[in-house]
Amino acid sequence: MPEQYLIRGAGSEAIASDVEEAISSGALAPGAELPPIRELATQLSVNANTVAAAYRLLRERGAVETAGRRGTRVRDRPATTPRSLRGLAVPPGVRDLSTGNPDPTLLPIATAQLPLPGSPLLYGEPAVSPELAEYAQASLTADGVSAEHLAVTAGALDGIERVLTAGLRPGDRVAVEDPGWANLLDLLAALGFSAEPVRVDDDGPLTADVARALRRGVRAVVVTTRAQNPTGAAVSAARATELRHLLADHGDVLLVEDDHCAGIAGAPLHTLAGTTRHWAFIRSAAKAYGPDLRLALLAGDRRTVDRVHGRLRLGPGWISHLLQDLAVSLWRDKESARLVHKAETVYTRNRELLGAALADRGVTSYGRSGLNVWVPVPDETVAITRLLSAGWAAAPGTRFRIATPPGIRITVSSIDADDIDPLADAVTEAIHAVGRASV
Ligand SMILES: Cc1ncc(COP(=O)(O)O)c(C=O)c1O
Numbered sequence: 001m002p003e004q005y006l007i008r009g010a011g012s013e014a015i016a017s018d019v020e021e022a023i024s025s026g027a028l029a030p031g032a033e034l035p036p037i038r039e040l041a042t043q044l045s046v047n048a049n050t051v052a053a054a055y056r057l058l059r060e061r062g063a064v065e066t067a068g069r070r071g072t073r074v075r076d077r078p079a080t081t082p083r084s085l086r087g088l089a090v091p092p093g094v095r096d097l098s099t100g101n102p103d104p105t106l107l108p109i110a111t112a113q114l115p116l117p118g119s120p121l122l123y124g125e126p127a128v129s130p131e132l133a134e135y136a137q138a139s140l141t142a143d144g145v146s147a148e149h150l151a152v153t154a155g156a157l158d159g160i161e162r163v164l165t166a167g168l169r170p171g172d173r174v175a176v177e178d179p180g181w182a183n184l185l186d187l188l189a190a191l192g193f194s195a196e197p198v199r200v201d202d203d204g205p206l207t208a209d210v211a212r213a214l215r216r217g218v219r220a221v222v223v224t225t226r227a228q229n230p231t232g233a234a235v236s237a238a239r240a241t242e243l244r245h246l247l248a249d250h251g252d253v254l255l256v257e258d259d260h261c262a263g264i265a266g267a268p269l270h271t272l273a274g275t276t277r278h279w280a281f282i283r284s285a286a287k288a289y290g291p292d293l294r295l296a297l298l299a300g301d302r303r304t305v306d307r308v309h310g311r312l313r314l315g316p317g318w319i320s321h322l323l324q325d326l327a328v329s330l331w332r333d334k335e336s337a338r339l340v341h342k343a344e345t346v347y348t349r350n351r352e353l354l355g356a357a358l359a360d361r362g363v364t365s366y367g368r369s370g371l372n373v374w375v376p377v378p379d380e381t382v383a384i385t386r387l388l389s390a391g392w393a394a395a396p397g398t399r400f401r402i403a404t405p406p407g408i409r410i411t412v413s414s415i416d417a418d419d420i421d422p423l424a425d426a427v428t429e430a431i432h433a434v435g436r437a438s439v
Helices: 013-024 037-044 048-060 132-140 156-167 182-191 207-213 237-248 302-313 319-334 333-358 380-389 415-437
Strands: 063-064 072-074 150-153 174-177 194-201 219-222 254-259 280-284 296-300 373-377 406-409
Touching: 013 048, 037 048, 048 063, 048 072, 063 156, 132 150, 132 319, 150 156, 150 302, 156 182, 156 219, 156 254, 156 280, 156 296, 156 302, 174 182, 174 207, 182 194, 194 207, 207 237, 254 380, 280 302, 296 302, 319 333, 333 373, 333 415, 380 406, 380 415, 406 415
Parallel strands: 174 194, 174 219, 219 254, 254 280
Antiparallel strands: 063 072, 150 296, 280 296, 373 406
């Protein structure tokens, strides 16, 4: 058994800082259990309330989670750890299908010509560049999203954070897909919101689960309209109609729609935007044009968009017009459009080929949109380990799940047709390994 890290500190803030440092240095690993409150209080000769307060601080900062009898544990991806330290360690020679990244060779950003600014932009100018506003209005309106009020944020997650913090208070409940995007779950924990899980099928969030979440008093609902991460679900026309009806009866709920794969989703948009009084539709450029194009369009009702602008003004001010103008030139460029279309075709082909090859082998998988295929497995650790020994790295589902059963996420953006059979064989073997291990 590994030696347990000895937590130090005399006050709640000092104890919390010590745990945070231990998480950052790796002395406390993701999933590590913290000592029970009374035990640590005795060990540090402090009052149990002091330790309880330290654990509360750590929970509020998204560093640990408390799961009833399982006690307090370091979160799988603690909010206090830099993104770069969070990935899987992928041994040399293993194909990494765990990242959720697009194929870099299919990103137009590689060939982009950075437009030189005509004249320097000074303080006091509008936050959204006029060219970008014109383009966004045309493209969002064509997709059925009202773009009368518009902001630009540094990507989807930045937009989601600004909208949630502008509209909610710590402690509020937020309905999220389960399984759902790990960064969003981590963000909610870091902001002190509580996640209300909503299960997902191929057609998006289950209406009955959204209804239950609404009954339980959620203040916001976050929906990934297509390319749901990790399951690849896309809200169908029929599901969108049901959800719109349901949400129309809950006009006070803040609806946040995440369209992070526009251009490469491989599924049409059936938006829910505008059903409630307060809403935001966020379209990130990251997946189709490159994650380094840190930019997302955010359309919404006037109050929500004004609040986002208000908070932006007190932080970065605005998203640089150099970046906004670069995005517009990419969106208008015919060669870029061709590459984005090619990426959508390749990702769709890979998802479909892998899904069919797994089905041939009797393995159920999901993925009707986006970059990922989700495969339910009996045991994630066994499946991931077996896949690694066969030369493939996939992402364990635990990062994405709240209450749903285990699974693994396979990012298909960079595989080709020759990979399908060996990969499907390895996944099938990895699933069946559990049965054999328990004989
Ligand atoms: C569901 C979801 N939304 C948004 C994003 C992209 O967010 P950003 O624009 O912040 O990079 C991702 C990236 O993986 C995602 O999975």
